[in-house]
Amino acid sequence: MTDMLTPVLSANWDQDRSWTLPVYERTGGYQTMRKALGMQPADIVTMVKDANLRGRGGAGFPTGMKWSFVPQDNPNPKYLVVNADEAEPGTCKDIPLMMADPHLLIEGMIISSFAINSHNAFIYIRGEVLHVIRRLQAAVREAYRAGYLGKNILGTGYDLDIVVHSGAGAYICGEETALLDSLEGRRGQPRLKPPFPAVAGLYASPTVVNNVESIASVPAIVRNGSDWFASMGTENSKGFTLYSLSGHVSNPGQFEAPLGITLRELLDISGGMRHGHELKFWTPGGSSLGILTAEHLDVPMDYDGLAKAGAALGTKALQLFDETTSVVRACLRWVEFYKHESCGKCTPCREGSWWLVQVLMRLEAGRGEEGDIEKLLDISDNIAGRSFCALADGTATIVQSSIKHFREEFEAGMTTPAWELFPYAKSALWNESATSTTGASA
Amino acid sequence: MSGFQSHFANSGGVDFSGDHEPLPVETMNELAELAARYPQPRSALLPMLHLVQSAQGRITPAGIEACADTLGITAAEVNGVATFYTMFKRNPVGKHHIGVCVTALCAIMGGDAIAEKVEDYLGVGHNETTADGAFTYERVECNAACDYAPVVMVNWEFFDTMNPDSTIELIDKLRAGEEVASTRGATITSWREAERVIAGFPDGRADEGPSAGLQSQLGLKLAKRHGWQAPAADAAAPRKEEQQ
Numbered sequence: 001m002t003d004m005l006t007p008v009l010s011a012n013w014d015q016d017r018s019w020t021l022p023v024y025e026r027t028g029g030y031q032t033m034r035k036a037l038g039m040q041p042a043d044i045v046t047m048v049k050d051a052n053l054r055g056r057g058g059a060g061f062p063t064g065m066k067w068s069f070v071p072q073d074n075p076n077p078k079y080l081v082v083n084a085d086e087a088e089p090g091t092c093k094d095i096p097l098m099m100a101d102p103h104l105l106i107e108g109m110i111i112s113s114f115a116i117n118s119h120n121a122f123i124y125i126r127g128e129v130l131h132v133i134r135r136l137q138a139a140v141r142e143a144y145r146a147g148y149l150g151k152n153i154l155g156t157g158y159d160l161d162i163v164v165h166s167g168a169g170a171y172i173c174g175e176e177t178a179l180l181d182s183l184e185g186r187r188g189q190p191r192l193k194p195p196f197p198a199v200a201g202l203y204a205s206p207t208v209v210n211n212v213e214s215i216a217s218v219p220a221i222v223r224n225g226s227d228w229f230a231s232m233g234t235e236n237s238k239g240f241t242l243y244s245l246s247g248h249v250s251n252p253g254q255f256e257a258p259l260g261i262t263l264r265e266l267l268d269i270s271g272g273m274r275h276g277h278e279l280k281f282w283t284p285g286g287s288s289l290g291i292l293t294a295e296h297l298d299v300p301m302d303y304d305g306l307a308k309a310g311a312a313l314g315t316k317a318l319q320l321f322d323e324t325t326s327v328v329r330a331c332l333r334w335v336e337f338y339k340h341e342s343c344g345k346c347t348p349c350r351e352g353s354w355w356l357v358q359v360l361m362r363l364e365a366g367r368g369e370e371g372d373i374e375k376l377l378d379i380s381d382n383i384a385g386r387s388f389c390a391l392a393d394g395t396a397t398i399v400q401s402s403i404k405h406f407r408e409e410f411e412a413g414m415t416t417p418a419w420e421l422f423p424y425a426k427s428a429l430w431n432e433s434a435t436s437t438t439g440a441s442a
Numbered sequence: 443m444s445g446f447q448s449h450f451a452n453s454g455g456v457d458f459s460g461d462h463e464p465l466p467v468e469t470m471n472e473l474a475e476l477a478a479r480y481p482q483p484r485s486a487l488l489p490m491l492h493l494v495q496s497a498q499g500r501i502t503p504a505g506i507e508a509c510a511d512t513l514g515i516t517a518a519e520v521n522g523v524a525t526f527y528t529m530f531k532r533n534p535v536g537k538h539h540i541g542v543c544v545t546a547l548c549a550i551m552g553g554d555a556i557a558e559k560v561e562d563y564l565g566v567g568h569n570e571t572t573a574d575g576a577f578t579y580e581r582v583e584c585n586a587a588c589d590y591a592p593v594v595m596v597n598w599e600f601f602d603t604m605n606p607d608s609t610i611e612l613i614d615k616l617r618a619g620e621e622v623a624s625t626r627g628a629t630i631t632s633w634r635e636a637e638r639v640i641a642g643f644p645d646g647r648a649d650e651g652p653s654a655g656l657q658s659q660l661g662l663k664l665a666k667r668h669g670w671q672a673p674a675a676d677a678a679a680p681r682k683e684e685q686q
Binding site: 003008017171182223248341 | 640671
């Protein structure tokens with residue numbers, strides 16, 4: 001039985017000047033890189049496969065398997081691209097990781113690039129996080145000076161360059177093929193798959209796109225072994241991961257635990273909902289994978305458990321809302337997000353999200369019309385699965401799951417504004433700030 | 443060449459009004475420097491457009507031409523990219539860019555109330571700039587800081603766990619030119635200076651601010667208090683490990 005929390009990725013976030021090279025090296029940083037550069041690349045791929053590390057950016061695809069799809073006989077250069085375009089609503093784990101411990105990501109990138117035989121790696125980071133960009137730029141510079149990047153790293157003959165690349169405000173660029181178009185200097189629009197990036201990615205060359213947390217997990221696996229990694233978690237969901245708790249809780253924050261912890265356990269150790277309130281609904285994996293209710297407090301938060309509950313693990317972004325919150329309001333605001341972020345390529349997504357917003361706005365205002373709920377479901381049905389990428393599916397899922405669990409609130413929207421049923425001021429943080437105890441009493 | 447006139451206000455074209463200042467030579471050189479960082483130069487286009495904004499305060503017609511010339515692509519191709527991304531501003535941006543997060547969680551936790559108060563106080567709407575050129579205001583979408591909701595961004599630096607009053611106080615300080623530091627970041631300078639760093643030219647201020655905010659460290663603190671940790675390396679596999 002492993003412990004309730006298992007900080008590995010977040011283990012150094014409380015260290016003074018944790019983002020600097022000397023502090024990173026003091027806790028063993030870059031030792032695993034030395035070990036890895038002495039291994040056979042294929043053995044590293046096998047190790048990550050055996051650990052059964054699955055992608056932490058939402059889709060959960062096995063990382064080692066993704067690496068093994070790279071055709072090593074392809075004469076083109078191979079590329080590693082780290083997806084640091086964190087923007088799924090509720091998701092806030094990669095940003096603190098890169099701010100506090102950028103060298104962990106860089107060490108993971110060196111090992112991963114070596115494993116797939118890549119000499120050019122990129123960090124595609126969203127542009128709206130200035131200080132995180134600063135920390136990454138500084139860390140990359142330090143790594144070059146120390147001889148961990150550049151030509152002939154530590155005399156091994158291995159070369160690697162890393163470019164920190166800022167995006168410009170487009171959620172869709174978190175989708176791996178849109179990210180690649182964006183990294184090629186184009187509008188960020190998804191590509192038709194296949195071919196998958198492993199075969200034809202950046203510059204039509206073999207490319208691995210991995211999430212920040214996935215790559216940052218690689219050094220610990222290579223250091224301690226795949227058995228060690230797989231000793232944490234559940235049957236099909238191995239290892240540790242960052243769960244992000246936000247919303248109407250006493251103590252929001254980041255919690256690194258073995259996969260499979262339940263929301264009830266997380267609430268028990270972190271101080272529960274804000275004082276005097278009850279959980280009404282929550283997202284297990286960001287907004288794109290739908291909402292669940294208090295019925296699901298004991299569902300193991302791993303790939304299988306949440307799938308059985310009709311949701312998915314996604315980015316482990318747990319957004320919790322209490323009984324003061326209108327589901328219609330939350331649903332509208334999420335769908336407005338998808339409408340704003342739709343890249344416009346596929347008609348069902350571009351037009352459908354627009355129509356969903358129109359209908360949801362009148363339901364929020366208590367001016368819903370006969371048949372509006374059926375219309376929402378019909379539009380959702382025409383969006384899901386009918387577009388290039390998962391953004392469209394996310395739009396449909398949030399509407400479908402909101403209606404599934406709280407249909408009566410949508411029906412109330414035929415006659416009564418949401419702000420009368422759920423006065424919005426009651427949901428605000430400062431309404432309860434006297435009882436908030438962030439960081440102090442957890 | 444102010445040729446095309448759209449019938450739709452703010453329909454997305456680049457603002458062709460005003461002076462057509464060419465970019466300074468240093469900026470032209472830096473655009474070329476960015477292009478040289480990539481295996482294929484066009485990959486630098488987003489950073490280059492950030493640099494144009496830093497130099498000229500918005501995406502300018504001259505900036506579009508400069509990017510096109512540097513990369514050997516058409517101005518229409520650059521324009522197509524510049525108009526796709528929300529961080530690229532086609533109208534002049536004020537000294538400071540204020541972003542209030544209004545995606546579901548922040549909105550419900552108070553972001554809507556903050557946005558309303560700021561719009562009222564500054565007398566501007568979404569993507570508009572105050573008459574004195576001090577502030578451009580934007581209703582922004584999720585900025586990956588949900589455990590610090592409601593979140594306000596100034597020149598893309600975090601201001602965590604805000605409320606309407608603390609946001610107005612922040613705006614007043616910025617207007618008075620007082621020194622203001624981000625909750626998890628550096629001292630505020632200006633939007634144009636921020637855009638330069640985002641473009642890929644560091645300002646040497648990575649060492650300002652904390653390692654992590656309180657919320658980010660919460661799980662770690664709990665684990666330490668309870669003595670919880672990942673299993674020892676040799677518990678699962680008999681692998682020698684000298685480091686820890």
